[in-house]
Amino acid sequence: MSSYELALDRRAKEIEWENDTCDQYDYRIAAFCGLAAGVIDALFVGAPGQGALGRLTDKGADALVQKIAVMLWKGDKRSSAGGRPRRAPDTLERAISYLEQAFPVNYDARYAADLRDTGGALSSMAAKNHHLLSLAHSPDLIGLIFSILDQFTGGASFLYKGRVIRLIPVKDARGNKTAYMQGTTFSSKLFCGICNWLGHLASDLCGSSSTRREGKTGRGAGLPIPFYNLLLLMNFGNFDGASFAELAVKVFEEGYDLRHGAAMAVPVMVEECSIKLIWALKRRFYAGKDWSECIPSSKHADLRIMLLVGNAALCLVDAADAAIRAAVSGGSPLTFVLHLNLIAWARLITLIFKELRIRYGAGVDGAFAQYLAAAGLNDAYALRQYYERMNRLDATLEQKLTEFVRETEKEYERFINGVNQSLNPACGTPRQRQEASVAFARRHGAAPERIMETPEQLREWLGGADRQKKR
Structure with missing residues (x-):
């Protein structure tokens, strides 16, 4: 076949994929996979620290932190006098302690007393929730941006009553009165800042060294689920006397952290992988398609609908389980949210908006922005605009840095050539x-x-x- 014929054939297949519809068996398969995953979520995830999957992910996180600490200790070139422990961190407490002293940050304030001129803000901040209130502790793009910003400026960024505030720490994590920042040039400081952020996140993944000592049974205050701190911008509503943002803080204090998020992701992965596997096998052996046309992709309309139905079924079982457990405990909103699978609901919302964009175009984005403004969530919209400006600024700085390095290399090359032409007998x-x-x-x-x-x-x-x- 010619290239033109191949292009026509490929376009014909794409049109077929876009117009594929689900039959009754597709809906039943998707619903069954979603319901089965919902049962797994209800029986093996539950509330933080209670389900078997949650205990499994907690142990996995502990082991991961120890492996990271041992790996970094082996590559640590400092002497014992310079801060390197004499022996490898062989317990979780020692591993966390080593990471804490190896990757200090200036924004690790645990109480309002650790900050200057708070004006009464963050009065409820404590060791069990400061990882959530501090934006730089978020293990996502938000945390990276604010960590670099805080390390460069010596400040600390927090979410308080639905808005972002910046304060100055009394001392940094090493007890110094000035910001602790390695590197001599902009690029080296940026690299060290990113490494410092990652290392500090590892030290906070399973709590602090004081809360994970041998003999203690607590899980420690871990890191928030990526983008979970955006819920703190929603400072409205009344849930037993607390706003939605305050309820989100209470939920985090009960252990709804990144480790629990990993446990919640397991039923979602089981549901999606089972649907994709059955869809591929059905398409290959029932519809007689070639294997190249059985690769799961968002181009296939029927697969997108099956995933949407499966996630909806999972969320239905999850909501029913949370409602029953909340009713048994007296109708507590806290109990209800603790048993909700945030990962499943976020995935369902993502699939819905993705399908709407595919069917109705990017106009959905404008409608969503108008909805945020009408709902009084202007801070969330403004925060997204701020991130976009930061991304553009980062791209500009990277371009300028690249041009500077290129010009410096050219100038150095011209200098070396001039020296060689003047002194080298071979020239x-x-x-x-x-x-x-x-x-x-x-x-x-x-x-x-x-x-x-x-x-x-x-x-x-x-x-x-x-x-x-x-x-």
Whole structure:
């Protein structure tokens, strides 16, 4: 087939995929996979620290932190006097303690007393919730941006009553009164800041060294689920006397952190993988399609609908389980939210908006922005605009840095070439080297009276120097 015929065939298949519809078996398969995943979520996830999957992810996180600490300890070039422990961190407490001292940050304030001029803000901040209130502790793009910003400026960024506030720490994590920042140039500081952010996140993944000592049974205050802190912008509603943002903080304090998020992701992965596997097998052996047309992709309309139905079924079981458990405990909103699978609901909302954009175009984005404004969530919209401006600024700085490095390399290359042409015997005749030397001196701003343009001038200058030495 010619390239034109191949293009027509490919376009015909894409049109077929876009118009594929689900039959009754597709809906039943998707619903069954979603319901089965919902049962797994209800029985093996539950509330933080209670389900078997939650305990499994907690142990996995503990082991991960220990492995990271041992790996970094082996590559640590500091001496024992410089802060490197004499032996490898062989317990979780020692691993966390090593990471804490190896990756200190200035924004790790645990109480309002650790900050200057709070004006009464963050009065409820404590060790169990400061990872959520501090934007730089978020393990996502938000946390990276604010971590670099805080490390460069010496400030600390927090979410308080639906808005972002910036304060100055009394001391940094090492007890210094000034910000702790490694590196000498902008690029080196940026690299060190990113590494410091990642290392500090590892130290906070399973709580602090004081809360994970041997003999203690607590899980410790971990890191928030990516983008979970955006819920703190929704400072409205009344849930047993607390706003939605305050309820989100209470939920986090009960252990609804990144480790629990990993446990909640398991039923979602089971549901999606099972639907994609069955869809591919059905398409291959029932519809007789080629294997190249059985690769799960968002181009297939029927697969998108099956995933949407499956996630909806999972969320239906999850909501029913949370409602029953909340009713048994007296109708507590806190209990209801603790048993909700945030990962499943976020995935369902993502699939819905993705399908709407595919069917109705990017106009959905404008409608969503108008909805945020009408609902009084202007801070969330403004925060998104702020992130976009930060991304554009980062791209501009990266471009300028690249141009600067390129120009510096060119200038260095010209300098080396000038030196070689002036001094290297392999580069031309003595006359040519002498002319190149004069041109090199003029190009770099040497004073005219110090430039020896002819051999006679050089000999005269050397003779005058000899006479001064004899005197």
